[in-house]
Amino acid sequence: MSDTILDIRNFSMIFGGLHAVNCVNIHIDKCEIVALIGPNGAGKTTLFNCITGLYTPTEGDITVYNSNKKTVRINGLNPNKITELGLARTFQNIRLFNSMTALENVMIGCHTRLKAGILGAILRDGKTRAEEQGVIDTSMGILKKLKLERYANETASNLPYGPQRLLEIARAMATEPQLLLLDEPAAGMNLAETKRLDYIISKIRDEEQITILLIEHDMNLVMSIAERIYVLDYGELIAEGTPAEIKANPAVIKAYLGE
Amino acid sequence: MKASFFKTLRTTLLNALWMMLITFPIMVIKVKPRESLVSWRWMNLLWVGIGTFSLSWIWRYLLSRRDKGSKLNAGRGREVLGLLWGKKKIRAVLLAALTLLVIWFPWIVNLYQVGIITSGLMFVILGLGLNIVIGYGGLLHLGYAAFYAMGAYNYALMYLYWGMQFWLALPLGAVSGALFGILIGFPVLRLRGDYLAIVTLAFGEIMRLLLLNLSDFTKGAEGIAQIPRAAFIRALSLQEATNYLFYICAVLVAFSIFIIRRLENSRIGRALEAMREDEIAAQSMGINLTRNKLITFALGAFWAGLAGVILAAKTTYINPGSFTLLESVMILVAVVLGGMGSIPGVILGALLVTLIPEYFRALSDYRMLMFGVVLVIMPIFRPRGIIPKLRKHYTVKEVDCSS
Ligand SMILES: Nc1ncnc2c1ncn2[C@@H]1O[C@H](COP(=O)(O)OP(=O)(O)O)[C@@H](O)[C@H]1O
Ligand SMILES: [Mg+2]
Numbered sequence: 023m024s025d026t027i028l029d030i031r032n033f034s035m036i037f038g039g040l041h042a043v044n045c046v047n048i049h050i051d052k053c054e055i056v057a058l059i060g061p062n063g064a065g066k067t068t069l070f071n072c073i074t075g076l077y078t079p080t081e082g083d084i085t086v087y088n089s090n091k092k093t094v095r096i097n098g099l100n101p102n103k104i105t106e107l108g109l110a111r112t113f114q115n116i117r118l119f120n121s122m123t124a125l126e127n128v129m130i131g132c133h134t135r136l137k138a139g140i141l142g143a144i145l146r147d148g149k150t151r152a153e154e155q156g157v158i159d160t161s162m163g164i165l166k167k168l169k170l171e172r173y174a175n176e177t178a179s180n181l182p183y184g185p186q187r188l189l190e191i192a193r194a195m196a197t198e199p200q201l202l203l204l205d206e207p208a209a210g211m212n213l214a215e216t217k218r219l220d221y222i223i224s225k226i227r228d229e230e231q232i233t234i235l236l237i238e239h240d241m242n243l244v245m246s247i248a249e250r251i252y253v254l255d256y257g258e259l260i261a262e263g264t265p266a267e268i269k270a271n272p273a274v275i276k277a278y279l280g281e
Numbered sequence: 282m283k284a285s286f287f288k289t290l291r292t293t294l295l296n297a298l299w300m301m302l303i304t305f306p307i308m309v310i311k312v313k314p315r316e317s318l319v320s321w322r323w324m325n326l327l328w329v330g331i332g333t334f335s336l337s338w339i340w341r342y343l344l345s346r347r348d349k350g351s352k353l354n355a356g357r358g359r360e361v362l363g364l365l366w367g368k369k370k371i372r373a374v375l376l377a378a379l380t381l382l383v384i385w386f387p388w389i390v391n392l393y394q395v396g397i398i399t400s401g402l403m404f405v406i407l408g409l410g411l412n413i414v415i416g417y418g419g420l421l422h423l424g425y426a427a428f429y430a431m432g433a434y435n436y437a438l439m440y441l442y443w444g445m446q447f448w449l450a451l452p453l454g455a456v457s458g459a460l461f462g463i464l465i466g467f468p469v470l471r472l473r474g475d476y477l478a479i480v481t482l483a484f485g486e487i488m489r490l491l492l493l494n495l496s497d498f499t500k501g502a503e504g505i506a507q508i509p510r511a512a513f514i515r516a517l518s519l520q521e522a523t524n525y526l527f528y529i530c531a532v533l534v535a536f537s538i539f540i541i542r543r544l545e546n547s548r549i550g551r552a553l554e555a556m557r558e559d560e561i562a563a564q565s566m567g568i569n570l571t572r573n574k575l576i577t578f579a580l581g582a583f584w585a586g587l588a589g590v591i592l593a594a595k596t597t598y599i600n601p602g603s604f605t606l607l608e609s610v611m612i613l614v615a616v617v618l619g620g621m622g623s624i625p626g627v628i629l630g631a632l633l634v635t636l637i638p639e640y641f642r643a644l645s646d647y648r649m650l651m652f653g654v655v656l657v658i659m660p661i662f663r664p665r666g667i668i669p670k671l672r673k674h675y676t677v678k679e680v681d682c683s684s
Contacts, residue, residue: 121672
């Protein structure tokens with residue numbers, strides 16, 4: 023189990039004078055479910071944005087270990103390159119392709135693994151057609167896995183809130199990631215939906231061998247599925263450990279409840 | 282209900298009063314310096330008041346109607362059309378009828394009409410091209426006429442210096458348009474929305490000014506005359522050449538529809554749309570923004586270059602005055618009016634924009650005004666255009682889930 027796939031060393035992100043994340047070390051092993059928790063404004067999303075290439079870290083190294091043991095330092099790489107390396111994410115404030123259908127949203131996720139160029143699109147030769155059909159089938163399969171198939175031809179913006187969050191996960195899964203980064207996936211979900219999310223996340227890990235790093239405020243969810251937890255507060259990593267250790271950690275209790 | 286009525290009345294009255302106040306100096310006071318007289322035209326004040334009041338009232342009425350739930354039936358007509366079009370037999374009959382009509386058309390109308398419709402078709406090509414940039418890529422491009430100019434000058438200059446033929450100039454114009462699109466794409470890669478609009482607008486003007494001022498090379502404002510029409514084996518008479526160009530245009534329109542439809546429903550088309558919807562999410566899904574933006578510009582400019590060559594061959598004379606901002610705006614209006622991203626919409630839009638001013642000559646002086654009104658009204662009342670884009674409906678084979 024100690025195959026590291028993501029290693030973050032001495033990582034800092036500074037906005038102007040604000041240390042959003044300060045000298046943080048995080049490592050994630052293959053097939054783990056790791057949670058990142060902390061009060062609002064702690065720097066969790068910022069960390070995600072740096073890992074996925076939306077921001078370039080001020081300091082430190084973020085290293086990805088590929089499935090074939092190739093190490094790549096991903097600081098400052100373009101987001102699309104990082105996605106190609108097997109990292110995919112969802113967004114805290116849902117960012118679906120709103121006027122496209124749910125199925126098309128998932129099909130976009132397949133983009134990097136397809137080859138058809140302009141010429142292929144125009145000629146629509148056998149290979150391109152087969153590829154297109156493959157995309158539709160794969161995408162539909164992913165929708166089915168998340169029980170979203172009835173929304174397949176529905177415009178994404180017309181979906182209820184919970185299914186929109188799930189659709190973001192479906193879209194990310196279409197990139198065939200090794201590591202899935204989920205930014206507050208349960209935010210705005212009702213109790214039943216959260217329960218199902220719990221099940222879905224475990225299933226994704228168990229069946230697809232996708233490692234998961236999630237930011238979440240719902241402590242029930244975190245405690246039930248996370249195997250390890252990192253706690254951020256004001257950009258500092260204040261604790262790390264199993265759910266039981268975190269629950270008992272005085273620093274964490276102080277950060278959450280105040281003094 | 283009543284409260285909202287009085288509220289509307291109040292706002293409308295206030296609007297009218299404001300307008301009266303603002304236009305007071307120009308509408309009411311008239312100074313006649315020679316007779317050193319000032320005449321006060323109070324009646325004008327009244328007209329401004331009444332006019333503003335009624336317009337404002339109508340505006341509010343339309344807005345409230347829009348909010349009440351016209352949402353439900355929006356695009357239903359389009360769906361019926363789509364359904365009919367979906368039936369293979371009906372489609373074949375419609376296409377055959379259309380083809381016959383196109384073939385017959387030059388024989389049943391006069392030369393002048395053929396010329397006008399040819400311009401209309403040219404605009405359809407331009408509209409379809411700009412639609413790739415705006416409708417799919419979501420990049421608001423206001424200098425589209427520069428690409429159009431590129432194609433036209435390409436043919437004209439190559440003819441002038443090397444005696445280039447139309448049929449060779451056509452693909453060359455299109456390709457040089459696309460290359461120029463990429464060239465212009467590089468500096469604006471990081472821009473979006475209003476900023477992109479302003480910069481591309483400037484590009485359009487720079488292009489025109491260059492054509493105007495590099496007069497040793499481009500002949501400046503004087504323009505280039507006697508560009509040959511398209512020849513078919515031998516040189517054609519005016520009548521024949523006009524008809525011939527009409528046919529060429531019709532075929533090119535069909536060609537562009539074919540190509541663009543295929544691009545739309547492909548990996549590339551989807552990537553462009555994703556980019557339009559949300560750049561950050563698109564990037565995070567593995568889409569290379571730089572590459573796709575350049576592709577968008579190149580694909581858009583390709584058609585403008587093509588249309589430019591046709592323009593040069595049609596009018597046989599071009600000068601920088603043919604590629605002003607008005608041209609870019611007209612194409613933009615065609616796209617917005619018809620429906621961004623919708624191929625049938627853009628075709629209708631392009632035909633409306635070119636043919637209405639032609640057939641209602643009296644209106645053509647007010648073109649800019651009308652275009653302005655359209656660009657303001659459409660996004661509010663019919664944001665998806667006259668014929669909105671219909672999303673592709675994927676039918677999926679029912680795979681047995683229980684296994
Ligand atoms: N692009 C940015 N520019 C400046 N400050 C930012 C930026 N993004 C986030 N921040 C700041 O960084 C801190 C951490 O934010 P964030 O990572 O969103 O917290 P959270 O842990 O709630 O996800 C906040 O104080 C926020 O205001
Ligand atoms: Mg956050």
